[in-house]
Amino acid sequence: MSNFVRYSAISLYVLLLGGCSSMAPKYVRPESPVATHLQNDAFGQAEQAVSDIQWRNIFLDQRLQHVIVLALENNRDLRVAMLNIDKARAQYRIQEAASYPSISGSGTYSASRSGTDANSQVSRSTNISVGFISWELDLFGRIRSLNNEALESYFATKETQRSARMTLIAEVAGDWLTIAAYQQKLNFAEETLASQQKTLNLTYAKYKEGILSSLDYEDVRTSVESAKADIANYKKLLAQAKNALDLVVGSSVTKQDLPTSDHAFDRIKLAPIPQNLSSNVLLSHPDVLYAEHTLKSANANIGAARAAFFPTISLTATAGRSSSDLNNLFSAGTKTWSFIPSISVPIFQGGELKASLDAAKIQKNIYIAEYEKAIQTAFANVADALAERQYIDAQLVAQKNLVNSTQRSFRLSTARYQEGIDSYLSTLTSQRNYYSAQQNLITLQLEEATNRVNLYKVLGGGADG
Numbered sequence: 001m002s003n004f005v006r007y008s009a010i011s012l013y014v015l016l017l018g019g020c021s022s023m024a025p026k027y028v029r030p031e032s033p034v035a036t037h038l039q040n041d042a043f044g045q046a047e048q049a050v051s052d053i054q055w056r057n058i059f060l061d062q063r064l065q066h067v068i069v070l071a072l073e074n075n076r077d078l079r080v081a082m083l084n085i086d087k088a089r090a091q092y093r094i095q096e097a098a099s100y101p102s103i104s105g106s107g108t109y110s111a112s113r114s115g116t117d118a119n120s121q122v123s124r125s126t127n128i129s130v131g132f133i134s135w136e137l138d139l140f141g142r143i144r145s146l147n148n149e150a151l152e153s154y155f156a157t158k159e160t161q162r163s164a165r166m167t168l169i170a171e172v173a174g175d176w177l178t179i180a181a182y183q184q185k186l187n188f189a190e191e192t193l194a195s196q197q198k199t200l201n202l203t204y205a206k207y208k209e210g211i212l213s214s215l216d217y218e219d220v221r222t223s224v225e226s227a228k229a230d231i232a233n234y235k236k237l238l239a240q241a242k243n244a245l246d247l248v249v250g251s252s253v254t255k256q257d258l259p260t261s262d263h264a265f266d267r268i269k270l271a272p273i274p275q276n277l278s279s280n281v282l283l284s285h286p287d288v289l290y291a292e293h294t295l296k297s298a299n300a301n302i303g304a305a306r307a308a309f310f311p312t313i314s315l316t317a318t319a320g321r322s323s324s325d326l327n328n329l330f331s332a333g334t335k336t337w338s339f340i341p342s343i344s345v346p347i348f349q350g351g352e353l354k355a356s357l358d359a360a361k362i363q364k365n366i367y368i369a370e371y372e373k374a375i376q377t378a379f380a381n382v383a384d385a386l387a388e389r390q391y392i393d394a395q396l397v398a399q400k401n402l403v404n405s406t407q408r409s410f411r412l413s414t415a416r417y418q419e420g421i422d423s424y425l426s427t428l429t430s431q432r433n434y435y436s437a438q439q440n441l442i443t444l445q446l447e448e449a450t451n452r453v454n455l456y457k458v459l460g461g462g463a464d465g
Contacts, residue, residue, distance in 0.1 A: 022141035024148065024303025027296055033372045034379040038277040038386060050271045050459040051284050055169050058456050061267035063257045064176050067249060070257075071172045074250030078168055081161040088150075088157040095150040098143050101135040101315075127336075133316050134342075140310045145303030152297035156290045163286035168248070170457040173268065174450055175245040180259035181446040182241055185439055186234040192435055193227035200224050203424065216424045223428055265449040271456050273386075282378040285460035291367070291374040298364040305357040309346060316340040381458040385451060392448050399441045406434035 056065060072078065107128040114121055138144055200220045207217040246252050282288055319337040346353060413430035416422040 022144050022148075022303050023306040024141070024145050024300050027299050029292070030295075030368050030371060032279060032283075032375055034279050034282075034375055036279055038279055038379070038383055049281060049284075050273070050456065050461050051281070052462060053271065054462045055456070058269050058271060058452075058461060059169070059173055059267070060269055061259070061264065063259065064173060064267065067176060067245070067253055067257050068169055068172050070251055070253070071168055071249040072165065075168055075248065076250055078161075078164050081164040085154075085157050085161050088154040092147075092150040092154045096147050098136070099138065099147060102133070103130065104133070105130040130319060133318075134314045135316070137313045137315065139313060140307040142304050142307035142312075145300045145307060148300035149297045149304065152293045152300060156293035156297065159286040159290040159293060163290065166286060166457060166461060169461075170453050171248050172245070173453045175241060175248055176259060177265065177268070177446055177449050177453070179238065179241045179245060180264035181442055182234055182238040183259065184262060184442050186231065186238060188435075188438055188442070189227055189230045189234055192431075193224065193231060196220065196224045196227055196431075219424050219428050223431065265445050268449050268452040270452050271459060271461065273455070273459070277382075277386075279375075279379060281459065282375055282382065285378050285458075288371070288374045288378055291371040295364065295367040295371050298360065298367045302357070302360045302364060305353075305360040308353050308356065311346075312344045314342050314344075316342070378458065382455075385454045385458050388447075388451050389455065392444075392451060396441075396444055396448060399437070399444050403434070403437045403441050406430065406437045410434040 055068065059065060059068065105128070108126070111124045114123070136143065200217075203217050203220045207214060242253070242258070283292075317337075317339045319335075410427070410430040410433070413422065413427040417424055417427040
């Protein structure tokens with residue numbers, strides 16, 4: 001065995017011994033700063049976690065599914081998140097490469113002339129070698145800690161992308177439902193206008209015959225113009241909602257993919273939620289996982305800061321051939337090798353290393369606080385969504401009863417007006433009450449469907465597939 005091979009084997013053995021160590025503190029997940037369970041009296045038992053359910057099993061409408069797919073393909077924010085993952089993966093590979101020797105080959109040829117014109121001498125030298133330069137032996141785990149830091153940063157970026165997908169799906173569904181609500185409000189306003197237009201024509205005829213007063217006619221006309229104003233407003237809101245959906249999707253959504261059915265609100269499935277919901281489900285939420293991976297990255301950085309206090313050992317080794325004659329470069333006796341270990345010991349840095357370690361520890365404490373805040377935020381979002389879910393069904397029942405009551409009142413008032421018992425003012429008041437109750441019902445139905453979407457989002461619903 002040559003000396004070069006022997007020294008290289010010894011260096012590798014030392015590397016394997018030292019590479020098993022790490023000066024990073026053992027990671028311990030901070031205790032959750034929220035209650036162990038979420039108050040949830042409106043649901044039963046669930047067999048599957050929401051995070052394991054794919055979004056296609058929540059958003060059942062095929063048109064909505066197609067719009068979501070378009071958004072996942074074209075949304076620019078999501079595209080940036082995907083590129084950030086690729087960037088983080090590349091950065092991790094760059095850092096990981098520092099664990100291995102960088103081997104390169106080189107070849108040189110030189111010629112020089114010396115002496116006078118009458119008595120000159122030409123010297124030539126040819127050299128070819130392969131080896132590694134300044135390979136740091138990770139005896140104290142500095143490089144390993146930096147590798148772990150880069151890896152956790154990569155994992156954190158992946159959770160950011162998952163959160164972006166989940167948020168995008170929820171936002172697309174919300175905008176799509178908003179279009180459905182404005183479409184329903186517009187349809188009801190147009191139906192009301194058509195009915196009021198007929199009443200206006202009849203009232204005008206009776207007014208010309210002297211049966212009704214001009215006040216009755218103006219009251220009906222006021223109602224007609226009010227309905228026209230509502231129609232124009234809903235058309236504006238519908239166009240704006242369509243533009244908002246196009247922006248989120250990243251491309252124009254065709255009419256065939258927009259909601260047209262009155263049953264659009266029913267095409268969002270309620271996520272299965274157990275009655276006694278453990279707050280541990282929040283630990284798998286992408287925002288919480290992002291905060292935890294960031295915390296782990298800071299924990300690994302402490303190891304690198306600690307290792308900086310200790311000596312750094314680097315190796316440089318080459319093997320090759322050297323000859324003054326290019327023709328004899330590969331002849332016997334032209335072999336060369338060099339082995340140059342070096343050690344760098346920190347003696348005085350003016351407190352830089354201590355300050356770097358303190359900064360790493362402080363940064364970890366910052367990320368602990370941010371991790372706890374992420375859990376608290378997730379807990380509050382779930383609690384709010386569950387509270388809304390618990391009472392919104394009762395609101396819907398009451399609002400539907402109100403719509404039925406005002407509708408009956410409007411019919412009775414219309415009949416009394418046609419019989420000449422009451423003035424049109426009473427009928428107009430009943431109609432406006434019915435109109436307002438119906439529009440509020442559509443708004444409440446939108447809130448209920450949006451709550452289903454929000455529960456999928458705050459519970460960390462599956463965003464793949």
